[in-house]
Amino acid sequence: MATSLALEPIPRPPGNPLIGNVLTVDANRQIQSLMELAEEYGTIYQLDMMGTPIVIVSGADMAAEICDEKRCDKTVRGPLKRLRSIAGDGLFTGDTDDPNWAKAHNILLPSFSQKAMGSYLPSMIDIANQLVLKWERMNSDDVIDVPKDMIRLTLDTIGVCGFGYRFNSFYREDFHPFIEALNRTLDTTQKMRGIPGEKLMKRQQIENLAKDARYMNNLVDEIIAERRHTGGSGGDDLLDFMLSGRDAVTGERLSDENIRYQINTFLIAGHETTSGLLSFAIYFLLNNRDVLKRAYAEVDEVLGRNIDAAPMLSQIGRLSYLPA
Numbered sequence: 470m471a472t473s474l475a476l477e478p479i480p481r482p483p484g485n486p487l488i489g490n491v492l493t494v495d496a497n498r499q500i501q502s503l504m505e506l507a508e509e510y511g512t513i514y515q516l517d518m519m520g521t522p523i524v525i526v527s528g529a530d531m532a533a534e535i536c537d538e539k540r541c542d543k544t545v546r547g548p549l550k551r552l553r554s555i556a557g558d559g560l561f562t563g564d565t566d567d568p569n570w571a572k573a574h575n576i577l578l579p580s581f582s583q584k585a586m587g588s589y590l591p592s593m594i595d596i597a598n599q600l601v602l603k604w605e606r607m608n609s610d611d612v613i614d615v616p617k618d619m620i621r622l623t624l625d626t627i628g629v630c631g632f633g634y635r636f637n638s639f640y641r642e643d644f645h646p647f648i649e650a651l652n653r654t655l656d657t658t659q660k661m662r663g664i665p666g667e668k669l670m671k672r673q674q675i676e677n678l679a680k681d682a683r684y685m686n687n688l689v690d691e692i693i694a695e696r697r698h699t700g701g702s703g704g705d706d707l708l709d710f711m712l713s714g715r716d717a718v719t720g721e722r723l724s725d726e727n728i729r730y731q732i733n734t735f736l737i738a739g740h741e742t743t744s745g746l747l748s749f750a751i752y753f754l755l756n757n758r759d760v761l762k763r764a765y766a767e768v769d770e771v772l773g774r775n776i777d778a779a780p781m782l783s784q785i786g787r788l789s790y791l792p793a
């Protein structure tokens with residue numbers, strides 16, 4: 470029988486009487502910890518984070534249930550709430566009953582449409598070519614750090630498609646200072662538990678968090694101010710959409726502060742997820758040669774064997790095996 474969100478009571482791993490399950494999850498391998506608990510307690514279980522209940526679900530059926538917007542809504546708390554120092558009331562960390570969430574949602578929805586993808590495609594290809602060129606020039610005994618190159622790929626793509634900014638990650642050994650600041654911020658906000666004495670123990674990290682947030686917010690503010698000064702990008706990137714878009718319901722525009730939070734949001738939401746997905750996809754393709762063979766065959770069939778021809782949006786839409 471399929472488990473459902475309505476199942477009661479939801480199993481709960483034993484915890485400490487004072488701090489609940491705060492230490493049940495390993496801060497350094499959170500996803501793996503949660504997966505191990507799912508194996509033990511099932512596709513739905515509950516954790517007590519110092520009095521705050523958190524329900525963890527896993528599996529496609531459960532994921533489909535929580536995507537039902539009539540019954541479920543997102544809640545911004547814990548690590549997500551701490552991320553507000555850089556993502557403010559942007560879409561990811563904003564509450565859905567906040568008027569700014571609905572406004573940004575209405576204004577930004579068209580910029581994630583198929584049609585909008587067409588205007589980002591040349592920039593996506595530009596960055597993808599940088600990756601291909603790098604890998605082509607490597608010797609057979611060189612080691613490729615795939616997750617790092619996937620971060621370079623997705624970050625640079627969202628930088629250019631989002632707001633015409635080049636992180637130029639393929640032209641540097643280390644990451645751009647923005648990314649170092651972003652990673653420190655994500656690390657600190659995700660690993661903080663809200664346990665007594667934590668702020669004292671992590672004073673240095675919390676100070677760094679404030680410093681990093683200032684740096685990131687300033688950099689993005691400068692990009693917005695420059696775009697306002699110079700006019701449009703000449704294309705239709707996300708920043709253009711945000712500067713020119715009006716909410717059809719209220720007629721209002723986004724404030725510069727909110728646009729800053731959306732840009733930081735897209736940088737976070739747009740590069741970590743996609744690079745993780747691509748790294749895993751490559752790992753599994755290499756370990757499942759039959760699947761890889763089928764993927765190659767589809768690419769050859771739909772895109773053709775001319776490696777110099779850039780893929781067109783209509784061709785990408787015809788790929789079915791690869792997206793699956």
Ligand code: HEM
Nearest residue numbers: 543544560561562574627734735736738739740742743746
């Ligand atoms: C494999 C890629 C991705 C995965 C797995 C993923 C996953 C998710 C998930 C699970 C949520 C829901 C979070 C919640 O409700 O609490 C979410 C929300 C969001 N994602 Fe992604 N995402 C991906 C790519 C992207 C990209 C490329 C962007 C932007 C360029 C993006 C921007 C957002 C935004 C803005 C939200 C908040 C939506 C809202 O509440 O209005 N994501 N994503």
